[in-house]
Amino acid sequence: MEKSIHSFEIVDDNIIVKRIDKSLLTYGEIRIPNYLRDFFHFHEMEKHDRWDIRITYNKIDYYGVLYLDDYKRLRGKLRWGKDLTRELSNVTSKYVFESYGYDIKEENVPLLRLEKIDRQTFVADVIFPEDVERDAKEYMLHADKFIYGIKARFENDPEIRMKVLKQQGMSCAICGFNYENFYGNVGRGYIQIHQIIEDEMKMDEFDVEKDFIPICENCHGLIHRNKEEDLSVSELKQIIHIRHELRKTEKE
Template sequence: MEKTVHSFEIINENIIIKRIDKSLLTYGEIRIPNYLRDFFHFHEMEKHDRWDIEITYHHSLYYGVLYLDDYKRLRGKLRWGKELTRELRNTASKYIYESYGYDIREENAPLLRLEKVDRLTFRADVIFPEEVEKDAKEYMLHEDKFIYGVKARYELDPDVRLKVLKIHGVSCGICGFNFEHIYGDVAKGYIQIHQIGSEDKGLEELDLEKDFIPVCDNCHGILHRNKEVDLSVKELQQIIKIQSELHKLDK
């Protein structure tokens, strides 16, 4: 169950969401509030500790540091280098700075998703709430829709999509494809979601973490291709793994 506190959302013990603002894009750092001290293991730090950390973003590795600037109160910061700051600024600036001529609204601010692998290793994604809503609406206008049936209620619901992406990120959960990494700005934040859970369940009965997964169009199309054959996510993952191994043998 996600918990919203100020500009952060605590999704679970390993995932937090930070609303991107001007300070984050300018200084390349986050002031860690008291309620996130345990998430970053500040209670394990000695007075002059500076922990070097790794952050993976769009399949690239960046470096940062966790440190306490007020040891008595266990107050500290997460800071990263100029390379990651530049990447985040390039992808999020138009939603933050008025000079871009964009209609700035707080609810549309991009969200930095930070997933903790261990205390020194993190994975980062940027989620764009406005694009999530636009993508769901645009899909309904397409003539070649392959999302059909009862599941479409939730797979095309922008609120459900956003919640699922906060949990799982914006890369395909089956093949790992990331649209923005390949196509750049034109595809930022784009991904679909697939309902794994039973069609008989109402939304209140579904688990957003276990019953949904982000998927690229290719994987999603294959999952929905044959109405008579119920191809599961695990089966498609296994098919991709086998095909990958076969291609290696051909080389």
């Protein structure tokens, strides 16, 4: 379950969320506090180890290093190159530095989501709380376009949306489409939420981690296209997989 400590949030054993701050954008590094040393496997490090790491952001691979600067206390840093710092700065600086003239509010500061694939491989996303709140309101204003049934009232709840994005990231859980990667800044922070479960239940019976997924508008529309019987997530994934394999065969 989610656990918030200082500027970090531990989502689960393989996912953390970090509030982006001036130090991260200025120096391209994160100082790892003691309570996250197991997440980064510092207990497996020798005194002078420096692990080369790969961070995938917007489908581009960037490289960095994990190392201990205090071996006795198992304290260390995660650092990356100027190229990733530049990419993160391009989309988040106005929320962090006063010189941009933006009305900075702590609750609107973007969040860096890091998903650990293994101890030296990570996938990064940036979540924009301001966009999560705005999109939820926009969906409710355009019910004819975005609402597919009674369950959608939960899909548009800002709190649920934020939890789903922290847990699963900004790409479609069915086809992998990422709006920012494809459209650039105009697609930043955009994704819909799909409620997988079919039965109407009370809010306290939902498992946000299992019952909701981020989803692109194309997949969402196809799932709900037949009003008599929705496609399931697994069925649509299978269709996409089969089509992908057929295209590979045709090319060969």
